[in-house]
Amino acid sequence: MFPRLSRDFFARPTLTVARTVLGRRLVRLLDEPSAKGARISGIITEAEAYIGESDLGCHAHHGRTPRTAVMYGPPGHAYVYFTYGMHWMLNFVTETEGFPAAVLIRALQPVEGLEIIAARRKGRPQPEWTDGPGKICQALGIDGGLNGADLCATDAPLFVEAGDPVPDECVTIGPRVGLISVPEPWKSMPWRFRVEERITTERDGRTPQSTQR
DNA sequence: AGCACGATTAACT
DNA sequence: GTTAATCGTGCTC
Numbered sequence: 001m002f003p004r005l006s007r008d009f010f011a012r013p014t015l016t017v018a019r020t021v022l023g024r025r026l027v028r029l030l031d032e033p034s035a036k037g038a039r040i041s042g043i044i045t046e047a048e049a050y051i052g053e054s055d056l057g058c059h060a061h062h063g064r065t066p067r068t069a070v071m072y073g074p075p076g077h078a079y080v081y082f083t084y085g086m087h088w089m090l091n092f093v094t095e096t097e098g099f100p101a102a103v104l105i106r107a108l109q110p111v112e113g114l115e116i117i118a119a120r121r122k123g124r125p126q127p128e129w130t131d132g133p134g135k136i137c138q139a140l141g142i143d144g145g146l147n148g149a150d151l152c153a154t155d156a157p158l159f160v161e162a163g164d165p166v167p168d169e170c171v172t173i174g175p176r177v178g179l180i181s182v183p184e185p186w187k188s189m190p191w192r193f194r195v196e197e198r199i200t201t202e203r204d205g206r207t208p209q210s211t212q213r
Numbered sequence: 214a215g216c217a218c219g220a221t222t223a224a225c226t
Numbered sequence: 227g228t229t230a231a232t233c234g235t236g237c238t239c
Contacts, residue, residue, distance in 0.1 A: 059235095062235090062236065062237090065235080065236070066235090067234080067235060067236085081234090081235095082233075082234060082235095083233090083234080083235095084231080084232070084233085085231065085232030085233040085234075086231065086232055086233080
């Protein structure tokens with residue numbers, strides 16, 4: 001159990017939050033009676049930045065709407081939205097109130113609540129439990145009910161704990177994923193941060209490559 | 214009111 | 227590699 005990240009962590013430039021959130025632990029406290037107080041958690045291994053109305057890849061590029069209102073609010077809250085008719089996506093609101101920006105959490109390394117995750121990701125191998133933004137929400141039981149939730153409240157059901165910082169040599173930076181029809185330069189801005197998977201003892205001198213999915 | 218599309222995933226050829 | 231699933235959102239008429 002580590003200290004929870006305070007609002008100061010999120011009230012910084014979005015690129016800084018996206019880079020430094022790697023290695024931290026996302027924690028979901030279950031509130032359902034059948035699993036009262038159970039913890040599901042994982043180390044954050046991939047995140048992307050979405051920055052303001054001028055970023056044509058950001059939902060806020062249409063301005064303030066009912067959907068994007070949370071991004072215009074104070075930092076340290078969850079922006080959870082629904083897409084493709086079936087998937088929920090989790091973001092952390094960043095920067096200052098009034099400026100719409102957020103960090104999309106794209107991948108985790110599962111740590112706690114493995115049995116619950118396995119049940120929710122039934123039949124899939126462990127590497128595929130939380131290696132996508134929709135999968136994370138499925139595994140942790142995150143949906144629209146958590147949109148706007150304060151990650152820094154004392155009784156928060158969803159929050160982030162401190163963890164070991166990830167050194168630069170373990171992080172690859174590249175373009176954000178899935179922005180099919182977003183115009184340049186936004187489509188290619190290197191605003192995706194990912195912890196490179198490697199065997200712990202590996203030392204092969206490979207140049208980290210900018211991966212794509 | 215109608216329409217095109219999406220910060221994806223899983224299944225299929 | 228290709229594509230169906232499935233519906234909220236924001237735009238156009």
